[in-house]
Ligand SMILES: Nc1ncnc2c1ncn2[C@@H]1O[C@H](COP(=O)(O)OP(=O)(O)OP(=O)(O)O)[C@@H](O)[C@H]1O
């Protein structure tokens with residue numbers, strides 16, 4: 001079998017792996033912020049669907065991809081705010097309200113798609129941008145530095161998120177609110193404000209994650225096109241131990257296996273295609289079971305905060 | 311950030327404060343004031359409303375009516391941020407630290423940085439060292455909080471307040487969790503702070519501390535103000551009487567012990583502590599029917615781990631425990647309970663009760679699966695309610711109703727309920743760990759009487775306590791533990807404070 005894995009094939013898998021990781025990175029980094037502050041948003045998938053639809057629709061009718069992206073971010077922010085309202089202000093059970101948000105996004109995006117677009121059409125999405133010099137590096141250059149803009153931004157988000165969480169006063173508040181909200185509150189940190197902020201930011205990123213699918217990677221919109229990616233993103237946050245670099249590792253591992261699986265199917269290798277498709281998910285479950293034990297889960301994750309309960 | 315540039319407050323007054331909770335009038339028209347440079351002690355039984363009063367001062371609760379006046383200006387605190395801004399700091403009864411963060415991060419939390427959005431933890435650490443030096447609060451700014459001892463964590467709490475430029479500091483039972491040595495160190499710090507012009511409010515159930523530290527003392531009873539007095543004019547007995555409303559003796563008539571057969575036997579016990587090192591080492595002790603054996607020691611010397619092994623919450627690595635003649639070394643808590651042992655746990659909120667359950671549900675935690683409380687797994691709430699009401703009445707537990715969540719009760723009343731629940735099962739062996747920690751003197755006296763009643767009834771009691779007065783008042787024999795080892799067992803009647811102190815510091819008993 002080794003002759004199948006020629007250098008060009010491996011580079012091809014790397015190239016697709018990086019592309020495939022993009023929506024996961026946006027969604028999971030956004031979710032990391034929310035979870036570090038103690039809010040568990042299981043509705044990422046629904047926000048991604050709404051983001052994907054909005055970006056596609058706005059970009060198709062206006063012809064402006066940036067407008068589409070902005071609209072997706074805006075819709076993501078609105079849905080993030082909704083989740084924050086339900087889980088922070090109304091103190092609802094977060095797992096349940098997340099499922100509700102998912103179903104809401106799924107239903108609404110399907111309805112809007114059917115009434116406004118009707119059938120599957122495609123769009124000319126963000127085009128690859130070759131980075132001068134870097135893309136000329138032998139072998140790896142093309143696989144790493146010939147992607148569209150949204151891919152680069154997704155990867156840049158990792159060090160930025162890491163810096164915000166670990167090296168800024170805001171990040172300190174986020175971590176404290178997720179670990180011991182009563183302590184943060186007693187120092188005058190507004191637990192509600194911080195959680196609203198992180199969940200809304202998480203919504204923006206989930207919206208962009210959806211847009212990255214519909215106007216940058218696949219360039220079309222279909223009913224339920226995210227197909228569980230939002231849930232995988234939530235799992236990746238656990239896998240990454242609530243750290244952006246860990247999330248990057250998880251997203252890359254998952255996407256590379258996915259790219260490999262796609263290639264196996266394309267290459268027509270004898271492997272039941274259903275089994276091939278299952279591979280990345282199986283891997284996620286195994287990795288979660290093995291990896292998460294050691295990770296530092298925010299102690300107040302999914303617990304609504306009420307003052308004076310010490 | 312500029313926190314220290316604010317003018318320090320000179321006088322704070324709380325006027326006619328009323329605060330009501332469902333079913334309880336926690337503060338009923340309380341007047342209280344504190345001035346710069348003084349330590350003002352706040353005394354009262356469990357549930358008298360001390361913490362509630364202070365939580366209003368810190369913006370955690372809003373008074374139903376009444377005013378807070380700082381230097382003549384009425385102030386309204388919507389949140390702790392407002393209180394901090396006005397120069398008020400508070401050390402809570404339960405620490406408010408983020409255990410996964412470092413000391414410096416805990417101190418810097420919520421403050422602006424000198425570097426804009428970027429944290430300036432190096433500068434924070436520098437200032438912490440300066441403050442620590444000045445007030446004798448030794449602690450490493452880069453240490454992660456969960457690794458610190460309780461005493462160190464408390465220093466972090468004080469540093470947090472000082473760093474924010476607090477000129478008024480509220481300390482809610484700061485010594486309840488400290489060893490006597492740590493308490494002495496804390497007093498040095500507090501005196502230094504008062505000398506520097508800080509105003510301090512000090513809550514404690516230990517009257518000797520109040521007498522030693524404070525300038526004035528205010529007593530609350532059942533949410534109402536009893537009065538404010540200069541400490542110098544008060545005696546221990548005066549304070550006890552004002553608090554409880556009757557004479558409190560804190561001395562008990564104990565007929566000489568008539569120990570019967572051996573009930574609890576510990577042989578060469580070893581156990582590993584949370585940090586992976588031996589916490590109990592080769593420990594042996596016998597407790598007989600009808601006697602109270604006190605286990606004295608400075609906290610952190612293996613008492614907690616020993617109690618956990620004896621109650622089945624921790625596995626011993628070596629040795630043997632025999633209960634009423636049966637080997638229970640590796641028995642589960644349920645098997646020990648069935649064998650006639652009961653336990654009063656040290657951490658009542660964690661292992662004694664389920665805090666979101668009602669008083670009623672907590673009252674039958676161990677017995678819910680037996681008749682008459684349930685039949686074929688269906689709970690019989692009529693029986694349970696009647697039983698709980700009996701316990702509440704017999705043990706004078708103060709609670710609005712039996713359905714109140716237990717977390718809304720004051721510490722002393724939770725402790726009384728645990729005691730009621732455990733003792734009504736007519737145990738043959740009692741393991742009591744710190745039974746009166748954080749409990750007011752009236753309730754302590756009550757709990758002590760109940761334990762002595764059990765002794766008279768022939769129960770074997772192991773009393774684990776860091777309070778030497780309590781140990782000496784109740785025990786027939788006193789064992790001393792140091793670094794997990796038994797330093798010796800002495801007769802309580804002849805033991806002197808000096809000899810016990812030496813043993814607690816690690817000198818073996820000499821005979
Ligand atoms: N959040 C709350 N909800 C309902 N009742 C409460 C709440 N907090 C306190 N209480 C009640 O208010 C009364 C006063 O409680 P508080 O905690 O102020 O007493 P305390 O004097 O501090 O007692 P302790 O010495 O045990 O700490 C008690 O009866 C308590 O049960």
Ligand SMILES: [Mg+2]
Pocket residue numbers: 360361362403482
């Ligand atoms: Mg209190």
